[in-house]
Amino acid sequence: MKAFTYLVLAHLKNAFRDRMTLFWFFVFPIVFMLIFGIVFGREGAPSAFMVGTVDEEGETTATLGKSDLLRVFQEGEISSALRALRAGKYDLVIHIQKGKVMLYYSAQNAGKAQALEGHLKSMLLEAELRREGHTPTTMVEKILVEIPHFRQMDYFLPGILAMALMQLGLFGSLDFVSLRERKIIRHLGATPLRRELLLWSEIMVRMGVSFLQTGLIITAGWLFFRVQVPESPSFLFWVLLGSATFVSLGYCIASFTKTIESAEGIIQMVQFPMMFLSGIFFPPEMMPESLRLIPRLLPLSYFGDALRHTMIGIPTQFGLTNDLLILLGWLGVSFFLAVRFFRWE
Amino acid sequence: MWAVLVEELRKYYGPVKAVDGVSFEVPLGEVFGLLGPNGAGKTTTVETVTGLLRRDQGRVLVLGFDPLMNPSAVKSRIGVQLQIAHLFPRLTVLETIRLFGSFYPQRRPAEEVLALTGLGEKARVFVDKLSGGQLKRLSVGLALVGNVEVVFLDEPTSGLDPQARRSLWEVILTLRREGKTVFLTTHYLDEAEKLCDRVAIIDQGKIIALGKPRDLITEHFVEKAVEIPRSEVRETNALTGIPSITRVSVDDEKVTLYTLNLAQVFVDLGQLAERGYLALRNIVVREATLEDVFLKLTGRRIRD
Numbered sequence: 001m002k003a004f005t006y007l008v009l010a011h012l013k014n015a016f017r018d019r020m021t022l023f024w025f026f027v028f029p030i031v032f033m034l035i036f037g038i039v040f041g042r043e044g045a046p047s048a049f050m051v052g053t054v055d056e057e058g059e060t061t062a063t064l065g066k067s068d069l070l071r072v073f074q075e076g077e078i079s080s081a082l083r084a085l086r087a088g089k090y091d092l093v094i095h096i097q098k099g100k101v102m103l104y105y106s107a108q109n110a111g112k113a114q115a116l117e118g119h120l121k122s123m124l125l126e127a128e129l130r131r132e133g134h135t136p137t138t139m140v141e142k143i144l145v146e147i148p149h150f151r152q153m154d155y156f157l158p159g160i161l162a163m164a165l166m167q168l169g170l171f172g173s174l175d176f177v178s179l180r181e182r183k184i185i186r187h188l189g190a191t192p193l194r195r196e197l198l199l200w201s202e203i204m205v206r207m208g209v210s211f212l213q214t215g216l217i218i219t220a221g222w223l224f225f226r227v228q229v230p231e232s233p234s235f236l237f238w239v240l241l242g243s244a245t246f247v248s249l250g251y252c253i254a255s256f257t258k259t260i261e262s263a264e265g266i267i268q269m270v271q272f273p274m275m276f277l278s279g280i281f282f283p284p285e286m287m288p289e290s291l292r293l294i295p296r297l298l299p300l301s302y303f304g305d306a307l308r309h310t311m312i313g314i315p316t317q318f319g320l321t322n323d324l325l326i327l328l329g330w331l332g333v334s335f336f337l338a339v340r341f342f343r344w345e
Numbered sequence: 346m347w348a349v350l351v352e353e354l355r356k357y358y359g360p361v362k363a364v365d366g367v368s369f370e371v372p373l374g375e376v377f378g379l380l381g382p383n384g385a386g387k388t389t390t391v392e393t394v395t396g397l398l399r400r401d402q403g404r405v406l407v408l409g410f411d412p413l414m415n416p417s418a419v420k421s422r423i424g425v426q427l428q429i430a431h432l433f434p435r436l437t438v439l440e441t442i443r444l445f446g447s448f449y450p451q452r453r454p455a456e457e458v459l460a461l462t463g464l465g466e467k468a469r470v471f472v473d474k475l476s477g478g479q480l481k482r483l484s485v486g487l488a489l490v491g492n493v494e495v496v497f498l499d500e501p502t503s504g505l506d507p508q509a510r511r512s513l514w515e516v517i518l519t520l521r522r523e524g525k526t527v528f529l530t531t532h533y534l535d536e537a538e539k540l541c542d543r544v545a546i547i548d549q550g551k552i553i554a555l556g557k558p559r560d561l562i563t564e565h566f567v568e569k570a571v572e573i574p575r576s577e578v579r580e581t582n583a584l585t586g587i588p589s590i591t592r593v594s595v596d597d598e599k600v601t602l603y604t605l606n607l608a609q610v611f612v613d614l615g616q617l618a619e620r621g622y623l624a625l626r627n628i629v630v631r632e633a634t635l636e637d638v639f640l641k642l643t644g645r646r647i648r649d
Contacts, residue, residue, distance in 0.1 A: 006447040010433045010440065017435040017471070179432065187427035190395050192420040192491075193448040 003193055007201035015205065024171070025209060029164040030220045033157065036281070037225050040152050049112050052081040052090040056097050063123060064094070070116075092116055150314055154228070157221040158307035158314075159280030162242065164213050166274065166300055169246025170267045172206045173254040177263045180254075186345040195344055203247055210243035211236075218311075228312060235310035241324075242303040245331040249299075252338040273298075279317075280304035299330040346409055348373045348495045348526035349394060354403035356389050363389040365550035367403075371528060371543075373494070376521050378541035379530040380635065382647050386550040387530040391499050394528070395425050408494060421450050424488035425497045430480050434473035438464050438483055441472055442490055449491030461519060462486040463512050478509045485516060495526040502536060514540060532647055534635040546639060553642050558635055565641055566633035568592070568603035571610060574627050575599050583622040587613050594640055601640075603633070 015021050048071045053064065055074065064072050073090070075081035081093045082104060091109045094116075095102040101120060105113035129135070176199070179185050188195055214236075221227035253270065257263040275281075277291065278300035287295070295301040296318075306323040308314040316323065349371040356364040364386045371377040379387050392398040394405055396412030396419060405412060412419040430441060439455055446452040459465045462482040467475065475483065481504065488496050498517070502510040510533075517540050520527050531537055537544045538558045546554040546561075554561055568591055578584070578600050584593050589609035594601045604610045607630065618625045639647050 003447045006444045010436055010444050013440065014433040014435045182428075182431075184429050184432050186397065187425075187429045188432070190397050190420065190423075190425040190427055191429075191445065191448045192417060192450070 004197050004201055007197055008205055011202055011205040012208075015209070025164075025168060025213060026216055029160055029213065029217055032163075033160050033217065033220060034224060036156060036160070037153050040156070049092060049116060050090045051116070052084055052093045054078045054081050054093070054095045063127065064120075067119065069119070094120070148313060150312065153221070153225040154312050155308065155314060156281060157217065157225070157227045158311050159304050160221075161214060161217045161239075161311075162278075162280050162300055162304040162307055163275055164217060165210050165239065165243050166246045166303070167271060168206060168210055168213065169243055169248075170250040170253070170271050172202075172247060173250030174260060174263055174267070176202065176251070177254045177257065178260045180343070180345065181258070181260055183345070189344070206247055207240070207243055210239060214239050230311040232310070235307060238303070238306045238310055238323075241327050241331070242299075242307070245299055245303070245327050245334065248331055248334040248338055251342075252334040255338050255341040255343060274300045278304055299327055302326045346373065347371060347406065348375070348408060349377070349528060350404070350406040351390075351394060352404040354390065354393060354405060355401045356386075356393050356398065357401055362550045364393065364400075367547070367550070367552050369545050369552065369555060371526060373526050374521075374524050375542045376517060376527040376529065376540055378537040378544040379528070379547055380532070380534065380537045380544045380639075380647075381530075381547035382532055382645070385547045387532075387547060388499055389550075390547070391425075391497055391528070391530060395423060395497055396420070397425075421491070422493050423495045423497060424491050424493040426485050426488040426499055426501055428484060430475075430483040430487060431472050435471050437469050437471055438475070439468040441483065442486060445487045446490040449493070451492045453490055453492040455490070458486045458490055461489060461516050478505050481505060482509065482513065485513065489516075489520070493525075495528065496520060498527065498529045500530055500532070502531065502533060510536070534639065534647060538635050544635070546635075546642065548639075548643050554638060561638050562633050562635065565638045566603065568605050568633060569607055570631050570633050570637060571602040571604060571607075571614075572629040572631065573600045573602070573614075573623060573625075577624040577626060578622070580622045583617055589613050592641070596646065601637070603637070 015025075049069060050073070051064070051070050052073050052075045054077065064070055075084070075093075078093075078095050081090070081095070084090050085093045085104055085106065091105070091112050093104040095104065101124065103113055103117060103120070176185075185195060185198070188198065218227075218229055222229050249270075250267070253266050254263055257266060273294075277287075277294045278298045279287070279295045280300060302318060302323040305317050306320060306327070309316040309320065318326075347370045349369075351370070352368050354364055354367045355362070367386070367390060369377075379390060381387050389398065393400040394407065394412065396407075396416050399413065407419045408422055410418040433441065433444070436444065439459065442455045442458050446455060456465075459468055462485055464479065464482055464486060467479055472480070472483070481501065485498060485501050488498065501517075502513050505513065514536070517527055517529065529541070541558060543555070543557050544561065545552045554565075556564070575595070575598055581593070581595050581600060584590060584600065584602065587610075589606045590602045590604055590613070592603040594603075602610065614623070614625060614628075617623055636647065639645075
């Protein structure tokens, strides 16, 4: 027990005294989050349509201005309004003449043009009805229903956490490969130390660092992007399960490789596609149809899915039971293989 | 009881007979040296004796226990100098000593290990910042942290500068004063002669001589050695066939003559010098050493 405590402390000191280790464990996920958040995080309420109007009648524009969907700018001449449209100042330009309304738009804003066309038609119709002395009998009433709204960042943060824990687990085994390659582990066999203790202390420290990373990423997410802090601690179970799976997978790879270079290569080959094909950064619907099957094979997909649901409340894609079964499956198989083919020397 | 007992030990790597039927005993409290050139089987012997390597044949007992059958009984009572000091490169020297101390049931205080190995000033330096010699001293220190009964040191002084070598000799002499058994391998003959109670000379996996250094020398040489620089001997053949010279050995640097009758040799050499076969400007007379024993037994110098 005394040796185990000393080993845990030694692992911790050794890791925390290395700037590179600190960077990869703690700085990189945060930097990654910031970059991703800044690039893809611009979002918010759907922006208003920028509309330029040239009104030869004078009434319609005032009515248009009441719509909260539109921001209306009056232009005197159609030519100057169109110049502004071409310059990107307006999404649309409406030219109102007697008995005729022209709607100018660019191909990029075809959708907005369509929406506005409907809006304009109903407005003009309503105005006409009123002029004729009719009042519309059927009113349309808008009722706001609260459903959770998830921003890109909400989706993304559990993904970063999943990625960071995967990398910690996989790359963590390299220390062991390096000690083995330099025959340090073999030579330790001449001391009374039970070598299992070295391994278990390493695993324990890695799991501890996993939880530290989790806290750090959640804190950074809240600080920089106001991503909700998980309300229930149940996600910690998933952090534990996911970390264990990837630590086990890391040692499994270590068991099948001889040198640190080959282990590093294989880990890169495993983690790189996983990072991009597991749907942890964007919903799998954004992926081409032909690639949709791949996420269903990778443990990171299920880990990310469970974290998104338990941390943020995003509806699960596979169902928590499937997430659990498949992660347990990966853990079990990789643990078995790691133990079965384990090599101290 | 022997500290180490080895009988007919064999370890083959395919056709290579790394250790080929080695037998010796080391009594408790002795400093025992295994002496031989690189590749003679010294490291293989140490690793099979300490249980790091499985032997193919033979019997090994360390403190009465077979290291393969009873590893824990052996390991907690022996210290082995190995390349494990950089297990955690960013641990300090002191932390590393304490860590390894935690593996053993009994410990020597870390400060004492620091003092013994002369690493006191480096106590707070990270292991990966140590020089080669300092790492070597730390690895010797790690063999001592357990306050063990038998200490195995494999080439503890190779690659060290003369001063560091001497300070390691002091460590070994201290261990001897403490009554510890030291099993040491080396290819420095002067070191073996100075430190070891007994030495075994090993060559090509076999022990070719075993005994106290002094005894080995007198057993093989009652002669004195006379050295003449190679460049001053024009005709080495002229030295053979002189009755006062018992053996002649020639290498690139010098010609060594062994003799029982020093006075007669000088007369004979004087005559040869007059006839121009050699010059007598830099002649050295010395006692025979283990180096001469090794040369006589194998026909080679130990560092060839």
